[in-house]
Amino acid sequence: MRRRMTCYLLVLLATATTGYPSRRSAVDLDATPRMTIAYNELSDVRRFRGRALNYTTLLLEDEKGILYVGARGAIFSLNSSNIADGSQREIRWEASLEKQIDCLQKGKNNKTECFNHVRLVQRLNDTHLYACGTYAFHPLCAAIDADRFALPPHLEEGKEKCPYDPARGYTGLIIDGGLYTATRYEFRSLPDIRRNLHQRPLKTEESPMHWLNDAEFVASVLVRESVRSPVGDDDKIYYFFMERAAEESASFDKSQVARVARVARVCKSDLGGKKILQRKWTSFMKARLVCYIPYYEVLKAVHSVDGGSWASTVFYATFTLSAQWRSMEASAVCQYSISELQRAFEGPYMQYQDTTRKWTLYDGEVPSPRPGSCITNRSRQDGYRSSQDLPNDVLEFVKLHPLMFEEVKPARGEPLLVKKNVLYTALAVDRAPALDGQQYDVLFMGTGDGWLHKGVVVGPAVHIVEELQVFGAPQPVESLVISKGQRSVYVGAASGVLQLPLSSCSRYGSCYDCILARDPYCAWDGEGCREVAGAADRTQLTQDVQHGREGCRNGSAQAPPVQKNRTVLRGDDVLLPCEQRSNLARAAWLVNGTVGLAAGRGHFRVGVDGLLVTDTLPEHSGDYGCYGEENGLRSPLAAYALTVLLEPPKERAAPTAPPPPSPDRQASPDMKFVYIAVIAMLGGLCLVLSAALLHVSCLQRRKGRYVLGDPRAPSVELQTVSANCLGGGREEDELSREDGCLQIIPGEAPTAASPARETPLAPPPPPPPLPAEFTNGIAALPSMLRKMNGNSYMLLQQQEEPSPSPLYNTSFAEELSKILEKRKHTQLVDKLDESSV
Template sequence: MECHPPVGSQDSHYLSSVRHFSSHAQNYTTLLLEEEKGILYVGARGAIFSLNSTNIADGSHRIIEWKASPKKQAECLKKGKNNKTECYNHVRLLQRLNATHLYACGTYAFHPLCTYIDTNKLMPPSLFEEGKEKCPYDPSHGYTGLIVDGSLYTATRYEFRSQPDIRRSLYQRVLKTEESPLHWLNDAEFVASILVRESMSSLVGDDDKIYYFFTERAGEESPSIFDKNQQSRVARVARVCKNDLGGKKILQWKWTSFMKARLACYIPYYEVLKDVYSLDGGDWRNTVFYATFTLSAQWRSMEVSAICRYNISEVQAAFEGTYMEYQDSSRKWSQYNGEVPEPRPGSCITDHARKSGYNSSQDLPNSVLDFIKLHPLMYEEVKPADGDPLLVKKNVIYTQIAIDRVRALDGQEYDVLFLGTGNGWIHKAVVVGSMVHIIEEMQVFRDAHPVENLIISKRQKSLYVGSQSGVLQLPLSTCGRYMSCFDCVLARDPYCGWDGVSCRELAETLDRTFLTQDVMHGNMGCWNESAQATSTQKNRTVLCGDDVLLPCEQASNLAQATWLVNGTKVLAEEGQGRFHLGVDGLLVTDTQLEYSGEYRCYAKENGLRALVAIYALTVLPEQLVPQFPPTESQPFGPAPRHDYGDMKFIYIAVITVLGGLCLVLSVVLLYVSCLQKRRGKYSLGVPQPSSVELQTVSSNCLGKGGQEDEDLDAYPDGCLQIIPGEASALASPSKEVPPVPPPPPPPLPTEFTNGITTLPNMLRKMNGNSYMLLRQNEEPCTSPLYNSFTEELSKILEKRKHTQLVEKLDESSV
């Protein structure tokens, strides 16, 4: 799965093709695209916008303000509603009514209103009509609406009743679902409604149908062991006939064609339906429905999504199958095996019914209407077209789906899915046979808010994304981002093909003779090394015994990194030794001289291998400590480190010299002290216990204010500063003076101290990646800690053999 840079990254080509629109309004969630007119209508909170579909950000948009009045907002507050989210006019419906007008409905601060909008003038509406039968009160309720041949078909929870409903209004006879004790709809949450023109070229004179997709409580099942307090929720598909007129005496003003069936995805607990999209390819018989599912309520701690595909034939088969019946004795739904009256209950009026004298639903006999009233649920499930989900993906919630059918270079048509997530991403995928290959993942919103709506424009080759903060216009394809033949072919993007030099859009290429594309397998057409993007060699220099990480970032989540060291493959089992393979790259621990050489990282995917990174690793040997000529201040010089006898002699000599200096200084101090006591002017304070403190650099890096923070800026290497000792102050500064410190030891040469000019302040490296400072108070030569200082001197000399300064290293770890 290609993992390309998100919006806001360094990909300037991609950024130049992304357009954004937003205004003072919020919740840009209702979209209506009119391809022929080149207009994208957007229904938001308190406004309706008309955007140029070619470029929604060109500034030519027009706006209609439609806000809830202060009076209605005040009434909404009195109802106890939220004045930050609910007491506004959220536009929920925006549909083309006729050649000159749109029909729009909004929640209007919990008092729904609908209006007609003249698309030629685009003036604020002045005439409104009651919307409580057409639009939900609550903006958070699931809602779907269609205008079909002048009639409005909606489904939601109307008014303040908890029971949802499917209704038809406007020009045809108003119809609703039955409110019988069986509840045709059981706490339903609607997500989509789709018109299928089944009357076209029908051999039986069938009627057009509207299909509704929703999630509801499963009345046919007992509560699950995980949720005994309520019934589990299942996905449903229901249908009604467009020309249904209701019954004459029974089911007056009610649907006589309502039936529902379970929409199965065959994954346990994937029962919450999020969105549905349909494609027909120009013939309703080829209609397929793509549905996105998530986990049911008791599993919401896990983020998993599934995608299933359904053929219209499977849906029809379920509605033509066996009915279910509610058994009062067991209080459960079970399969109905009794006699079914004629004409078949729930069917549309066909030529067969007309021959029997039933020209409309009002002519149906009472036996049929009574049966429909008690048997709205079908026994057969609607099964996925391939028997299993096309895609199951963890750690993501798909909220929206839109599909484009594309003809590829091999002449076949492929369905390209655009999937919006709950945290502001778009996943682009292609359906290949019975599986889904994710082409790329794009972060389209910086803030993690959900994608609320998706619409595809084939004419503009754009994807429009509606969200809380605004509308985005994205290209359907960005072939130019693939820099090599391998990248272009491995992506398996039906929009793209490799022409030998670059990855190009098929739609923009007249001569496709030399194009290479392999959507079906994703590994054909790239045969030589010239098809790979060139990689620049990088140098790494380390000391013998150190660790080094060689990064190898994979552009594809499906690729597997393989390493060659001087032509030899690094096997995964070698991770138990000094080579460790990980997602970040190759970690080499405790490097040796023989590890020097060339390291090549390849991305291996679907049988293809592409070079990603090249490193030239140089492991330096341990450097000997140089000898220094004797000077007047240093009559002795360090012997070579391998001569341990001479080194021991030097240590003894240094200690002897320092001990002599301390003895002389002690005599002087004793003499001065006795002299001052005789004069009565000065007195030595009580001796303070000396202390040795070991402190990490990280603690000193933290800002503490005062002079410490100011001193940090003086150290270019970070926060490596020597902190003064913390011995208690003398009792009376006005009458006492601190003791005279002993003279410092003889200075060491600069190259020996590695830039640290004084002792006993010494720097030690710990575990290769952290530093510690040794802090030691001034103390008389008789202190028992004097031996500790000698040990530290010995340690730093020993550490010297692990320190090597190399000039002008290229990305060195030293």
């Protein structure tokens, strides 16, 4: 551990001295989600789950209103406006029994691997889709008629288009009829980037050195750089992946093999070489992708957005710490511009040194036209109309120099976001216009335990608007897709697919709350927080994404809370609850509207859930107001009127008893007869009960001497209850098992002395509910315990209405036993609105 921490410090030192300065500390970058929405608090969520598993491959056709989902053994076509409306279509595509047996013979797992995992679903042309699956380690592909939505009678071999292993990194795109994929294809083969289908097949070079070193692919992106290009450039496909590094100083810990993030590119019109690099890429180049901590980053997800032209394209990428840092868990989000990628690919090359087996800077002569570049207008003027016309020295140079020296650095040289104790596994980005005329990128980031973080990029950082628990059972979010038409985000995971709205503006109940959210989709209209996209008149809307504090008038900010009464005796303690909905807010308490209370001051303990006043004195009486302070705004949350009494109020005089009857008012003869009859009946009942008790006592004396009925075994053997004992049998057989198993069955057990069951005694009545006056502001048992700031008290989540018996819980007595001991002798205060004695 000491050695690992030493390496970590060296990494940070190198970061400060080798071009990765961070102007902000990691603590400043560690963003906290403003709101936390638990699973049971989600709204407007639609879920789909069929008879399959692993819903991880998503293809959205927004203009057609269809969401295609590739799962294990099935492909689904869902209505993108409501994936749960029951109108889905399904293609069952299970691996045959023969292929499953063959998969098992290869030593593969029959619970995870020997199935058909659909890894690719893409639009092939106007009428057909193209899908590929692992098919129990025998990949197959199919052209599917989109209207019929059924598998064709003949399937295609998929070993050069789809991976064998369903856990292997894979990415694929169909571009202008060509299938561009990257993965490990053949069984136990090397990683490769390939082009198939209706264009000239190409792949990466394997000798004399591997262009890809144990690569795991993450994503691929098409950038149409030919559109309005001043130099007549070609479209490019960018591949993002992880691989083992061989650069000098690639790892500070020499005992560890460094894996680094890479970005590679190829030209769409590449045809390969004529004699050298035949059927191989002539435009393959790769560069290092860095984010925050050099040499210890794991690339997890990539998404690109543009502002209407390819020159404005930016890439967002999520990183996590590598497995070498098992004691730490953190994620980072970095942004890269297309110009930064171009700068790296137009810079100097690296060369491989056989003596050191490392890549170092190449400082020799570079042939012309520039190796690895696409065919441009200048190349055509020089007679190079395609890659097959390139000179041999250019192709030889490409073959030996695929790695660039310059690294691709993030915007501003640092990450947008660093989040501790979170692993981001999926990413999707939407560019949304705001009322201030700017475009804001909204990031949806899925985590490894089933949460979804929604953040907005504001300047050099990310403000996390909210975190949502989208799955009840923890599981990684595998894929995310955004629909602008449906204003939804689709979440794919092992257990199913979810459809969530891009925003839930109604969740913000006040103007302050709506403004502080800084959500580009939401604005305040004077009465409520509304969707900006659905507003007819935007001139009446208020929004402040940039700063999150301006626009609300004092009168419309928030209605004052209803004041509650609390009354205690001198020396007692009282709890005044105040729950903050925002994780970024700080509780501020005012007494009589002016005096502020500081945490740990005298008798006051200010916590995240309320105010605890201990050993109250008469001068503590007054009006207490709780406010939430966030980003310079203060909003009222709770108000209390506290009264501290010097002594208990006097008891009421007992009502006078009615005067005894006068002597002249004697009972009539008829009433005397009734009295005598009642006394006689009671005497008879006493005799009957005495006889019954005598009979029962006699039976008790005879117990153990002999037993009436069938003979029993002289001894009883208790055996351990096992799974066989708990097997599902008929209910009537549960009481008469002959396997010797000891079972505890609810109900009345029959006695050996009597064949008839005795009438069970009625359960004792529940204790009477305590009045609200005894709750001291704690009207219900705690559902959450949270530490007070700067002291050892525990505040409790409370409800306004008292429960039937709020103090009959042992955990509550354990938590506040000292406080309760003080109140055992107190008396009720008469006619108070909400007393706390």
